[in-house]
Amino acid sequence: MRIWNMWKGSYKRIFGRVVKEMSEYTGLSEGDFGVLDRLVQFGNGKLRQQELADSMDWDKSRLSHHLTRMEKRGLVLRKPLDTDRGVQITITASGKSILDQALPIVSKAIRKHFLDLLTDEDIESITKLAVRSKTP
Amino acid sequence: MRIWNMWKGSYKRIFGRVVKEMSEYTGLSEGDFGVLDRLVQFGNGKLRQQELADSMDWDKSRLSHHLTRMEKRGLVLRKPLDTDRGVQITITASGKSILDQALPIVSKAIRKHFLDLLTDEDIESITKLAVRSKTP
DNA sequence: ACCTTGTGGTTGATACGTCAACCATGATAT
DNA sequence: ATATCATGGTTGACGTATCAACCACAAGGT
Numbered sequence: 001m002r003i004w005n006m007w008k009g010s011y012k013r014i015f016g017r018v019v020k021e022m023s024e025y026t027g028l029s030e031g032d033f034g035v036l037d038r039l040v041q042f043g044n045g046k047l048r049q050q051e052l053a054d055s056m057d058w059d060k061s062r063l064s065h066h067l068t069r070m071e072k073r074g075l076v077l078r079k080p081l082d083t084d085r086g087v088q089i090t091i092t093a094s095g096k097s098i099l100d101q102a103l104p105i106v107s108k109a110i111r112k113h114f115l116d117l118l119t120d121e122d123i124e125s126i127t128k129l130a131v132r133s134k135t136p
Numbered sequence: 137m138r139i140w141n142m143w144k145g146s147y148k149r150i151f152g153r154v155v156k157e158m159s160e161y162t163g164l165s166e167g168d169f170g171v172l173d174r175l176v177q178f179g180n181g182k183l184r185q186q187e188l189a190d191s192m193d194w195d196k197s198r199l200s201h202h203l204t205r206m207e208k209r210g211l212v213l214r215k216p217l218d219t220d221r222g223v224q225i226t227i228t229a230s231g232k233s234i235l236d237q238a239l240p241i242v243s244k245a246i247r248k249h250f251l252d253l254l255t256d257e258d259i260e261s262i263t264k265l266a267v268r269s270k271t272p
Numbered sequence: 273a274c275c276t277t278g279t280g281g282t283t284g285a286t287a288c289g290t291c292a293a294c295c296a297t298g299a300t301a302t
Numbered sequence: 303a304t305a306t307c308a309t310g311g312t313t314g315a316c317g318t319a320t321c322a323a324c325c326a327c328a329a330g331g332t
Contacts, residue, residue, distance in 0.1 A: 003259055004246050006266035011147045013269050031318075050280065062319060064282060069317075085280055085327065110140050117268045123139055125261040130142035132253045133149050167288075186310065198289060200312060205287075221297065221310055275332080283324075294313075301306075 014113050021109040026102040031066050032075065033106065036099040039076070039091045046090040048081065070095075150249050157245040162238040167202050168211065169242065172235040175212070175227045182226040184217065206231075 019030050028036070038055050039047055047055075053063045067089065070076045075095035079088050091099070118126075155166050164172070174191050175183055183191075189199045203225065206212045211231035215224050227235070254262075 001243065001246065003254070003262060004250060007147075007250070007262050008151070010262070010266045010269045011143075011151075015144070015147075029317080048280095059320080060281060061283085061321080066318080068282090087281070107137060110137065114140060114143070117265060118139070119261075119264075121257065122261045122265060125255075125258045126139060126143050126146070128255075129253060129258060130146045133146045165287080184310090189310095195290080196311060197291080197313085202288080204312090223311070273332105276330085278329085279327085281325085283322105285321085285323105286319100287321105288319075289317085291315090291317105292313105293315105295311085297309085299306100299308080302304085 014117075017113040018106070018109045021113075022102055022106050025105050026098055028098060028102055032070060033099070033102055035063075035066065035070065035089075036075065036091055036095055036102075039089065040096070040099065045096070046088055049078075049087045049089055052089055150253075153249040154242070154245045157249075158238055158242050161241050162234055164234060164238055168206060169235070169238055171199075171202065171206060171225075172211065172227055172231055172238075175225065176232070176235065181232070182224055185214075185223045185225055188225055 022028060022030075022033065034056055035052065038052060039045055042055055043051070049060070049063065049067070053060050056063065058066075067076060067078060071078055074092055075098070077090045077092055079090065080086070081088055158164060158166075158169060170192055171188065174188060175181055178191055179187070185196070185199060185203070189196050192199065194202075203212060203214060207214055210228055211234070213226045213228055215226065216222070217224055
């Protein structure tokens with residue numbers, strides 16, 4: 001239980017610092033960043049909603065709500081496909097420019113608040129736990 | 137960045153499993169459990185709101201909102217102190233009984249989904265990271 | 273033709289988190 | 303005495319997360 005609380009505490013502190021740094025400088029939430037980043041990484045700017053949901057490991061409802069807010073802020077566009085009933089999500093120019101701004105900030109923040117605290121053994125430990133935790 | 141994502145992923149999976157197991161069986165959220173547990177651990181059933189907030193590392197607003205919901209469900213009671221403008225939070229009988237139900241479930245879930253995945257070196261790593269992450 | 277099932281998505285309700293504004297009161301400074 | 307500040311808390315607004323219900327359409331089985 002002590003281990004559990006330490007683990008939770010570390011995560012919340014570190015994660016909070018990284019997210020806060022990003023959102024202060026760019027106005028993006030973690031979810032916003034995840035969506036935009038995947039759009040360009042995996043789809044060169046556009047993805048169908050289902051693919052996006054899968055890659056984020058979000059359910060369709062969560063993504064739908066989130067996209068509604070992002071669309072309202074002009075970060076993405078929704079447009080129905082005519083081939084089937086899917087929807088294509090496209091990053092807007094403004095979304096792309098904010099993402100480009102965010103990328104270096106995020107990677108610096110991760111380095112500063114996380115990677116710099118880790119020894120090689122810590123990284124080893126994290127890697128292995130990630131594998132073990134994948135199948136319950 | 138890969139390390140970061142692995143770390144985030146492990147946390148979310150494991151944490152989600154533990155919380156889900158608790159909430160399915162007891163109807164308590166993580167916040168509910170934290171409040172009730174601290175009330176009995178640190179205050180023998182009652183704490184002033186400020187102490188509770190400090191021990192949870194929550195701001196007063198968050199706690200106030202949460203207590204409103206918990207009070208509505210009959211888990212805690214609020215009563216103003218006459219010595220100063222503080223408020224005393226007391227666990228109710230029903231809150232106590234739900235907590236007693238939850239405790240073994242939580243500790244079993246933590247063991248099953250978390251501790252059992254860890255080697256001694258992992259624990260060492262977690263412990264040290266917790267210390268290093270305390271002061272940014 | 274009709275019923276079920278699956279896919280892809282939206283919507284509403286409710287819980288949770290965060291921020292800023294507010295309020296009451298006591299302590300301190302001028 | 304009056305202004306200022308600190309303490310302890312509440313409130314409202316808004317973003318985020320989850321759940322269940324819904325809708326439209328296509329494909330298969332009867």
